[in-house]
Amino acid sequence: MQTEQTKSIQVKGLQKSYKQLQVLKGVDFEVEKGSIFALLGSNGAGKTTVVKILATLLKSDAGTAIIHGFDVASKPDHVRQAISLTGQFAAVDEILTGRENLIMIAKLRYLENPRQIADDMLQRFGLTEAADRRVSSYSGGMRRRLDIALSLIGNPQILFLDEPTTGLDPEARIEVWKVVKKLADSGTTVLLTTQYLEEAEQLADNIAILHEGTIIASGTLPELKKLFPSAKAEYVEKQPTLEEIFLAIVGKKEGK
Template sequence: MRTSPVPGPEIRIQGLTKAFAGTEVLRGVDLDVEAGTIVALLGSNGAGKTTLVRILSTLLSADAGAATVCGHGVADAPQRVRESISLTGQFAAVDEVLTGRENLILVARLRHLSRPAEIADELLARFALTDAGQRRAGTYSGGMRRRLDIAMSLIGSPPVIFLDEPTTGLDPQARNEVWETVRELADGGTTVLLTTQYLEEAEHLADRIAILHEGRIIQHGTLAELRSLLPSATVEVVEKQPSLEEIFLSLVGPKTREES
């Protein structure tokens, strides 16, 4: 956990390159992420999103370039970087045999934190999982499992969290629950780098959007700035039909967070 603000961007990426078996995946990536913001890294499958996150989280070495997280060099201070971050992958990394509460206590103990049971109870309450806390995680719905996974990632209060396609495979209701959780993280001051291939997800969540294509960031800015790259819209009066998602949510009705 960082105890004092770091001048400059919370995440800084300069000229990162990475190749596998002669195939270039990252071809000189440059990106800054300011503290307390949500930046969506948008790209199609194979664009290099997960590779970039793995480099930033010290799981993979870059071939060239530099990156810092919370002022610490990813290459020369990996332990300090790992102390400052949490990573949530595409699939919830929960132990299905343990209860939700036991999963949280286990991670708190692995981080050598005092009061692991109290930490678990606080996070269960924060993520609306208190009533489900004594149930085996294997009985949780997709949305509940993902919320538990993110709660586990927050143990130790890391200032930066990487979310690698966190809503993959989730239904619309569970996806909305994850979106709400991500917004709450940023509101609380956590810096979030979110990878996604869903344009709607980036549009709903991100303060800024970076588009990764063929190993490079080809555009980076707010949604309004990206929209300004296209010609001005022509105003037409059209009948707006509800989307299938709107119809689905209207028919099934909202769930409480405990049910999701």
């Protein structure tokens, strides 16, 4: 039986409306410490709204969210100390070099030895050779790796990645996947929002499907596969892909 201490994130009954549009209609999920949790959904499903609430950038209308033991609504400062957020577009300064970007963030966070921190991050994310080049010359995958490195300065326990591979080519996307896997292996909890089904399939320990403001299915990939009709025996038994599971579950919901 799981104890409360193993949970990094606990979300219950989260609701949010913009004027007449109800974006979140009661969202519930939990994320285990040191795991990768994928919030999967189409554009407009409410994924970014969930992340903004958890990152203390937006207030919910109802429900609770507990991050690292702290209530998001009543203890936002404590929550901010435990988290970091990487949005859909790389938040790097293109005029500065990779090294200068990292040193700047370390100084803004009042950390000791900002140059050493920068060197460590450059090595960790495979950017040492490009360290003294302007970021404007970086490829998309390099910028995204630098962006994640910037997010990790100060060692946050929880990292929110909001559609981190949007706009990246397949090779750069795989680069980012490797980085995310290493983060979870080192004990960082990762909440990942994505509309790329393969991304959730490759990375996530647990997946929740957000559709029209509610979680309509959640679990591990094998658990979600059990929700799919039995595999047909043709020449070989074919296991359903996450894409087939997603479309079947969403289709069932829309057909009601």
